[in-house]
Amino acid sequence: MSMPDANGRVLTFAEAIREALAEELRRDPRVYIMGEDVAEAGTPFKVLSGLVDEFGADRVIDSPISEAGITGLAVGAAMTGMRPVVDIMFGDFITLTMDQMVNQAAKIHYMSGGKLSAPMVMRTTLGATRRSAAQHSQSLHAWFSHIPGLKVVIPSTPYDAKGLLKTAIRDHSPVVFFEDKMMYKLEGFVPEEEYTIPLGVADIKRSGADITLVATSSMVQVALEAASILAGLELSAEVVDPRTTFPLDKQTLIDSAKKTSRAIVIDEGYERYGVTAELASVIAEGAFYYLDAPVKRMGAMDVPIPFSPALEDLTVPTPQTVAEMAKTLCGKI
Amino acid sequence: MSDAILKPETHPTVDVEHWLGMYEQMAKIRAFEEKVNELYTRALMPGLAHLYTGQEAVAVGVCEALTREDYITSTHRGHGHCLAKGASVDRMFAELLGKEAGYCRGKGGSMHIADQETGNLGANAIVGGSVGIATGAAFAAKRLGNGRVAVCFFGEGALGQGLVYEEMNLAQLWKLPVIYVCENNLYNEYTHYTETTAGELEGRARAFGIHIEVVNGQDVRAVYDVTHRLVERARRGDGPAFLLCNTYRYYGHHVGDINRTYYRSKEEELDWSTNRDPLKTLSDWLIGAELADQETFTQIHAGVEREIEEAVQFAIDAPYPDPIEVDKHVYA
Numbered sequence: 001m002s003m004p005d006a007n008g009r010v011l012t013f014a015e016a017i018r019e020a021l022a023e024e025l026r027r028d029p030r031v032y033i034m035g036e037d038v039a040e041a042g043t044p045f046k047v048l049s050g051l052v053d054e055f056g057a058d059r060v061i062d063s064p065i066s067e068a069g070i071t072g073l074a075v076g077a078a079m080t081g082m083r084p085v086v087d088i089m090f091g092d093f094i095t096l097t098m099d100q101m102v103n104q105a106a107k108i109h110y111m112s113g114g115k116l117s118a119p120m121v122m123r124t125t126l127g128a129t130r131r132s133a134a135q136h137s138q139s140l141h142a143w144f145s146h147i148p149g150l151k152v153v154i155p156s157t158p159y160d161a162k163g164l165l166k167t168a169i170r171d172h173s174p175v176v177f178f179e180d181k182m183m184y185k186l187e188g189f190v191p192e193e194e195y196t197i198p199l200g201v202a203d204i205k206r207s208g209a210d211i212t213l214v215a216t217s218s219m220v221q222v223a224l225e226a227a228s229i230l231a232g233l234e235l236s237a238e239v240v241d242p243r244t245t246f247p248l249d250k251q252t253l254i255d256s257a258k259k260t261s262r263a264i265v266i267d268e269g270y271e272r273y274g275v276t277a278e279l280a281s282v283i284a285e286g287a288f289y290y291l292d293a294p295v296k297r298m299g300a301m302d303v304p305i306p307f308s309p310a311l312e313d314l315t316v317p318t319p320q321t322v323a324e325m326a327k328t329l330c331g332k333i
Numbered sequence: 334m335s336d337a338i339l340k341p342e343t344h345p346t347v348d349v350e351h352w353l354g355m356y357e358q359m360a361k362i363r364a365f366e367e368k369v370n371e372l373y374t375r376a377l378m379p380g381l382a383h384l385y386t387g388q389e390a391v392a393v394g395v396c397e398a399l400t401r402e403d404y405i406t407s408t409h410r411g412h413g414h415c416l417a418k419g420a421s422v423d424r425m426f427a428e429l430l431g432k433e434a435g436y437c438r439g440k441g442g443s444m445h446i447a448d449q450e451t452g453n454l455g456a457n458a459i460v461g462g463s464v465g466i467a468t469g470a471a472f473a474a475k476r477l478g479n480g481r482v483a484v485c486f487f488g489e490g491a492l493g494q495g496l497v498y499e500e501m502n503l504a505q506l507w508k509l510p511v512i513y514v515c516e517n518n519l520y521n522e523y524t525h526y527t528e529t530t531a532g533e534l535e536g537r538a539r540a541f542g543i544h545i546e547v548v549n550g551q552d553v554r555a556v557y558d559v560t561h562r563l564v565e566r567a568r569r570g571d572g573p574a575f576l577l578c579n580t581y582r583y584y585g586h587h588v589g590d591i592n593r594t595y596y597r598s599k600e601e602e603l604d605w606s607t608n609r610d611p612l613k614t615l616s617d618w619l620i621g622a623e624l625a626d627q628e629t630f631t632q633i634h635a636g637v638e639r640e641i642e643e644a645v646q647f648a649i650d651a652p653y654p655d656p657i658e659v660d661k662h663v664y665a
Contacts, residue, residue, distance in 0.1 A: 172664075
């Protein structure tokens with residue numbers, strides 16, 4: 001468990017992202033940020049506030065509302081010596097960038113026999129319950145996780161976000177970095193000193209003995225709250241955060257499930273054909289002889305995200321629904 | 334459209350050796366494509382290929398105006414671009430046959446040849462897919478101050494895809510050194526472009542205020558001249574340009590597209606190959622101006638044929654990639 005020093009600084013998730021970007025912009029002149037309203041506006045979520053003041057408008061670059069255009073431009077710039085960080089304001093808008101990410105960025109290294117590469121980062125968001133309706137609320141990280149050639153990062157804490165983003169910017173392959181927009185104000189310890197976190201290393205957010213809750217991004221806090229509820233019922237839940245869907249730290253998931261013999265996989269993407277299916281399959285194969293119950297999956301309900309709070313809140317797992325599922329799996333009904 | 338062939342007079346800035354070099358490049362592309370067609374017909378080549386025959390003056394005229402360090406992006410119909418930018422025929426054939434000695438270790442094939450050493454950022458099978466890459470390369474060149482220019486080759490069919498317009502907007506907005514070379518060979522696959530394209534082709538670039546040139550794509554002199562000017566312009570920092578080259582694809586959409594009369598006539602094909610052939614146009618001009626004789630061209634063709642034969646044999650003899658290669662190069 002990589003809990004940072006409890007005496008360290010506290011930053012919000014947004015501040016941790018901003019600090020990672022600032023450090024990498026300072027370290028490497030090839031790095032630039034491009035996106036809609038990234039400069040003076042600092043994005044609608046204010047994640048980038050102030051960066052343009054230090055680095056100037058030619059490194060923190062406001063673009064037209066052309067998601068495909070700035071992504072394609074980033075692919076070419078990355079292939080010829082730059083280190084682009086593309087800002088796609090809402091994860092729902094990645095659909096507009098698909099050809100450039102899937103057919104261009106993901107494939108150029110392989111198609112060229114290893115001669116060319118596209119070292120770029122796409123930062124975007126995921127997560128519902130912001131009352132933003134069907135086109136500003138989806139969690140589409142499974143789409144990119146499906147594509148060989150791309151790496152996908154889904155951090156859940158300020159500490160992880162900073163360390164993983166710095167690694168992503170230094171990676172030689174295209175990386176898509178999903179930030180839960182409901183988490184931007186989440187606080188956590190982030191040390192002053194420089195650090196990075198390798199991609200493909202899961203983190204155990206809470207140790208436990210009775211059941212494994214594999215949770216990603218926005219669902220890590222949900223799982224931690226569920227674990228607290230379960231603790232009151234004398235059930236000890238272990239919360240495992242893969243932190244990246246690719247590369248995927250299969251072994252940590254499997255080892256945890258072997259230890260607890262029960263597992264629920266929780267992710268905010270649509271449940272159907274989603275991240276939960278992949279992770280559950282990893283556990284089912286890897287820990288088969290140790291399991292006392294089928295691996296359960298909890299994702300977003302398979303509906304377009306509704307606007308009305310009364311409906312939207314029904315579409316994503318909550319601490320209560322996760323705790324209920326855990327109790328059922330543990331035979332405590 | 335300017336179909337007028339330049340008068341047979343000595344070119345003011347380019348000497349005869351240079352023109353003969355361009356002729357040789359065009360002859361090499363044509364011989365390469367003839368051999369590709371033969372390999373396909375004899376079932377010696379896996380997959381398909383999209384032949385560049387008839388359009389040679391565009392690739393050669395444009396690439397002759399570039400340095401080795403300048404960038405190009407190419408298309409599914411890209412063999413001509415790759416060769417004109419400096420690729421060698423042996424490694425090209427090896428790639429087409431899926432051999433490890435190919436430019437992409439056999440992993441790219443006919444539609445994805447990339448050659449970093451000659452500034453070729455790759456051929457693309459999404460017709461407008463490389464416009465972002467070329468524009469991004471121009472963005473990087475400007476940021477890094479290395480003076481390079483990026484040329485983006487695409488066919489008129491690519492004008493049906495929206496990415497082209499997003500990139501043109503960015504390029505003009507930021508005055509990027511990129512030249513969009515639109516090769517209008519009249520057909521989007523099997524459909525005449527007038528059935529798919531509203532308005533004027535060059536009107537698209539005009540909407541962004543991008544500098545436009547229209548050229549007879551069958552005349553390498555005209556293509557070279559105009560590209561030379563556009564490259565100087567881009568290097569000066571005057572921004573992007575749109576170069577519309579009117580040209581013609583002698584063969585079908587791909588090597589298997591044999592019976593074409595349902596979408597174009599044999600008379601039309603014959604008219605282009607007889608009266609507007611880029612090789613003949615250049616050789617007639619040089620002979621008429623008494624700068625070369627028929628023997629010169631006979632020798633060029635003989636040399637090219639030898640090179641092609643040796644290259645094909647090299648590719649046929651070359652080994653396939655080891656199975657261990659299959660999951661290499663997924664990540665850098």
